[in-house]
Amino acid sequence: MRFRAKLLDITCIDHLSRVVSTLARSVKACVLRLSSDKVCFVISGGRGPVGGANIWCELSQSNVFDEYRIEGKDESNEIYLELNIEQLSRALKSALTAQVLKIKLTKKQGPCLTLEILLPTMTGAHRTVVHDIPVAVVPVRLWPDYQEPDMPEIDVSIYLPPLKLLKNIVDRMKTMSNFVTISANMNGELNIKLQTDSVTVTTYFKDLQNHHFQDTSMSESRDNDLTMCEARVDIRKFSQFVQGQFVPTKVICNVIDGRGLQIFLLHEDVSLQYYIPAVST
Known part of the structure; x- marks a missing residue:
């Protein structure tokens, strides 16, 4: 599995940070579902009339990222990662003045979602801040628990x-x-x-x-x-x-x-x- 993305537009970085910050107010853990065209945050709860998801957040990757590459496990070309969304929110907030934000899936002591943030300095030079967010790879057999909720019969x-x-x-x-x-x-x-x-x-x-x-x-x-x-x-x-x-x-x-x-x-x-x-x- 491989995943790498880059953001150059500060407006897009701020937009992504606001979305993640909103989700972080609800829970600490969520599943990040990555596909070739979408980035989804799934917060799963008990089974209800709209399925197993309490919160489903979907972003079109082409409108957020300047570069986006993914190699998933199988022909579906998807990756499911469980992570602490509060940690992701804090990392994104530190990137609000970044010139470049890189996000990639790495393997250190364990799998991580790594954020590399290129920040300007007063001298005109640059410094890089790295955040490693531990993740757990969700097995394929559990993927059905993190699908988009079905529409219920609405009154x-x-x-x-x-x-x-x-x-x-x-x-x-x-x-x-x-x-x-x-x-x-x-x-x-x-x-x-x-x-x-x-x-x-x-x-x-x-x-x-x-x-x-x-x-x-x-x-x-x-x-x-x-x-x-x-x-x-x-x-x-x-x-x-x-x-x-x-x-x-x-x-x-x-x-x-x-x-x-x-x-x-x-x-x-x-x-x-x-x-x-x-x-x-």
Whole structure:
């Protein structure tokens, strides 16, 4: 197996760092799936309606890297690596002023993802900083656990308000309850509600846009656009996607009534997908 990539554009380095930093807020470990055309970060959880992935982040390598070479294990030409994403995030942050960033798969005392960062100095010379991030190569027999999640049968799909606004709301709600109920309909209405023994707080949104899928993933049993579908979820998990440094252009929330939320953060060449399972009352 061989992997080598190079980034020369500081904007692309910053973009990659922001995406990884956002993921690092959720978990410490993830699987990095490398293929000839995509770089995917997979955070796997228990089996749910959208498969075994809690978070799926996909980047088009041609829009991020100036050079990109991979030789995988077999004809699929893929490599799966388990790593500490916090270590990767810290390494990328040290490259935010780099002139050149090289990423490659190396073998030292064990397999590593090595980042070579060429930094300028005050004298006009250069210095190189090297980060070796230990990785574990995922066996081929486990690859099916890290595939892109299937689309569930969705009851409601709606574009969310700006994340900055949601963050302010969720941050206040976190001080009052561990759970929040997200409800929406196909008439552009969204409610964010928490309920305890002593207080009930609800934030209402109207005139939002609904997302309409071209396939059959939307439930055909929902025949009333005014019907509110909901999912009660862990508020800490819901807040994870609004806390990151990655700023999307579109955020779509799919409600699987009584079972969970599927949230897409979309920005040009990046697609970041969260699945949050519902919890019982």
